[in-house]
Amino acid sequence: MAPLDGFPGQRFRVLPAPLTAHALRTGLTSRLLVTDVGYFPRARGHLMTRPGGTSTSIVIVCQDGAGQVWFGGRTYRVNAGDAVVIPKNEPHRYSSDDEHPWTIGWFHADGLDVPELTQAALGPGRVPVAPLRDAYTAWNLVDRVIAALERDETEASLLAAAGAAWNLFAQIASERRLGPAGTTERVHIAQDYLRKNLADAPSVSELARLAGLSTSHFASVFRRSAGMGVLEYIKRLRNSRARELLVATDLPIAEVGRSVGYSDPFYFSRQFHSINGTSPSDFRAHYRQQEPRPGTSDPEPGADRIPRSG
Incomplete structure (x- = not known):
């Protein structure tokens, strides 16, 4: 007391x-x-x-x-x-x-x-x-x-x-x-590298060397920090960037895949579907039905309901 x-x-x-x-x-x-x-x-x-x-x-x-x-x-x-x-x-x-x-x-x-x-x-x-x-x-x-x-x-x-x-x-x-600040900061270095080099597909051992840790220790600390394994983290990073490219650009689907590290367009499509529940082409089509394209203006409020006067 x-x-x-x-x-x-x-x-x-x-x-x-x-x-x-x-x-x-x-x-x-x-x-x-x-x-x-x-x-x-x-x-x-x-x-x-x-x-x-x-x-x-x-x-x-x-x-x-x-x-x-x-x-x-x-x-x-x-x-x-x-x-x-x-x-x-x-x-x-x-x-x-x-x-x-x-x-x-x-x-x-x-x-x-x-x-x-x-x-x-x-x-x-x-x-x-x-x-x-x-x-x-x-x-x-x-x-x-x-x-x-x-x-x-x-x-x-x-x-x-x-x-x-x-x-x-x-x-x-x-x-x-x-986790502890010192070790986790090393993992963040590897995560930053991944975000900047999505198309390079570094291995877990390469990322561990970049972080200055053994492969097993790096994998353990990474999972604790990110809540998922390294490969799953890479897949989700790539999918996040792919969704951005599908919405914001007119790049062909295969080129979107190559831009984020998938040389095989069919493998890219399978990986994309496993995360997003739909194919890259269907994702792009659905999004563009719902949202105005970048660089276009929104329609006037009510323009689809109220006829313009002559």
Whole structure:
């Protein structure tokens, strides 16, 4: 618990129970509602112990200092630049470090989307502490959550807080999948090379050499970062560029295929169909029936319904 007189400079807001119950029944706040927020600077002596957990999920961002979290039978160190995610109804305890007390921003969230957001932010290993690659953005997001509820308790403020909280959940989940910054940056080098050289068809081993990693390590890190294997990633990159060329140019289908790395037009067509559910020619025809061609003007509103006067 916080000292009875609080922490100098702290900020703290809690929604009233009737408002919380109403907001969780109606509108967008039924999906995600921030119920409690706080900012505790240099919070020496801060300790929370909840043997039965809470009815809400908790997100903490540590700006400075350090602390500890006990969760799932283990104790985790929390440092500046870390986020902490604790799901609802899970026993936990967290505390500020005595020698280097933490400065934290935090919120509690409830709603229909919160369990899934929480699990995504926890990651498959269910590790509550997540080192942040972009701690600056994360801190700004938690500050926006706090500022929204400090403003007032109108629907507009509740929605503003929910939006910033959703973004923070998503950032933590995304950074979990990107993995450690140093190794992932090497994968990004290979991905950038692929985007610029779609027609060259480099092998996985060639990309691994470009990234300075062994082939097996590169493949593993790549899958964790991208959510798919290297070959599937290449196929989807090529298809994305092919769709662009089919819509924006009059290149023959075979030439579109060659431009994105497929020398065999029949193989290109099969690969395109596997991703898009249709052939390249049918995709082009359907799109051009639905949208004006690049460089052409849109028809006048209602021109297909209202006859022009003579």
